[in-house]
Amino acid sequence: MPLKIIKTFDVKFLQIIDESGRADAGLLPDLTTEELLKIYRAMILSRTFNRMALALQREGRIGTYASILGQEGAETGSALALEKGDWIFPSFRETGVFISRGYPLWRMLRYWRGDERGMEAPADMNIFPMSVPVGSQITHAVGAAMAMNIKKDKNIAVTYFGDGGSSRGDFHEGLNFAGVFKAPVIFICQNNQWAISLPRNRQSAAETIAQRAAGYGVPGIQVDGNDVVAVYAATARAAERARAGEGPTLIECFTYRLDDHTTADDSSRYRTDEDVAKWQKKEPLIRYKIFLENKGILNKELDKEITDEAEGLVKAAVTEAEAVAPPAPADIIKYTSATLSVRQKKDIKALKWEK
Ligand SMILES: Cc1ncc(C[n+]2csc(CCOP(=O)(O)OP(=O)(O)O)c2C)c(N)n1
Ligand SMILES: [Mg+2]
Known part of the structure; x- marks a missing residue:
């Protein structure tokens, strides 16, 4: 005799701009030209900073660095969907989140040069220092969100972690508390398919990370993490829910780490070039650029202007960071x-x- 079904779950996937740059008009969020360009600028600045950081590391001018190549869409899309007062609890791979918030670039470099003071955020910037112990920032965010509820503060907390981070107890404890207390928090998992050399399927037997939210009574969604607009839309929706007192959301950004884990790693030992090449074609800037060009928002001249501006900002930050005395x-x-x-x-x- 078939048993009665008392509950079923589904997992939704959100993609708005596909790999060829075509957008689903019905799903596009209402963003002005200025807002769309702000996202593009943040992505270019993140990528430019990242390239410079890798070069500086090779010259011995900064320490070990964790590249965000390929993850700029997940980082800028989510960060730019938040309000200024919202609190962010990042891991070490959120350089693009810091940059999107307007974090001073020289301070980022100061941190990667081995000086903790680089993580002293400007007073009006609600962002915690990067957390290197995997997953530890998740419970901090939930605690802060619970405090926001008690204080009737309209800001929300947002925490970032990787697929590897979702294997930690902190993830489960965080989601459980957040679900029970309806804490205004967004859990953003950057599923970049790797925890150093360990592939995603060794993190969990669950087919998606998003579905794990259901076990805690929390909505979960998988988003194309290489589609910056989809990440923006999903984060904006989750933020709206949190601010309305509807509680937490888990967003799984399905993306790919195109570089080594850090500059201390050699990923050719555990993955193939073909695998990386396949994902290279799906990286977030290619499709967003085509999308903006098709909309008539971006042309060669403006693109050059934005790229040159980013180069200038990053170069000035290097000079500034290297001028401060080491600890x-x-x-x-x-x-x-x-x-x-x-x-x-x-x-x-x-x-x-x-x-
Ligand atoms: C508690 C803890 N255990 C182990 C490590 C070593 N470590 C650093 S990053 C990492 C993997 C993290 O993978 P993931 O959460 O997927 O993030 P990603 O590096 O892919 O961004 C590990 C095991 C650590 N930093 N902290
Ligand atoms: Mg990972």
Whole structure:
């Protein structure tokens, strides 16, 4: 005898601009020419910064760097759909989110040069420092969102993490609390198919990351993460829900990490060039550029103007970042605990970092 079905779930997928740059007019959000160009500028600036950061790393001018190549759509599309007062809790691969928010580029470089002070956000910019311990930022965002509910604050919290991050307990704890307390938080999973060398299918047996939200009574959606407009629309909708007191949303941005995990990695050891080449054709800037050109919003001259402007901004940021004094070596030890142990004090002296 067939059992009674008491609940069914489905997982929706949102794509608005396809790989050839064609848009589904019925799904297009109401964005002005200015807003569409703002997204393009943020994507170009993110890519330009990323290229420079990789070059600087090779010259030994910054430390290990995590490239965002291929993920600019997921990052700028989501960040630009938020309000200024919303709080962001990012991981280490959200350089494009910082840039879209207007984070000073030189401070980003200061961070990647190994100086934590680079993560001191300007006072009016509600963004937490990049979190390197995988998944740890998820529960921070949920806690902040629960506090916003208590304080009747109309801002929301947004946290970013990877497919690997979704294997952490923090993900499950975060979603569970957020669901129960209807916390105004958006969970943005950048599913870039890899957690260093571990492929997506080893993170979870679930076919999508989005469907895991259902287990916590939270809506989940999978979005083409290489379609910046789809990511924008999904984030705007989730933000609207959160602000209306309807609680959290999980957005899985289906994308691909085109570069190595970090500059310390060699991805040719665990994936093929053909795989990467296949995704190269789907990268987010190609289709968005065609879309803007077809709409008559972008032409060669304007494109050059935007690209040149980005180059200029990034070059100026490098000069500015390299002009600031590096941190004192003793800081490595000094700020790890509230009070220094006898051993730590001895180490500082022995290494001649301080008298
Ligand atoms: C708690 C913790 N465990 C392990 C690591 C080492 N580590 C750094 S990044 C990473 C994989 C992260 O994969 P994912 O969440 O998919 O993010 P992506 O790097 O793809 O953006 C791991 C295991 C870490 N930083 N923190
Ligand atoms: Mg990943």
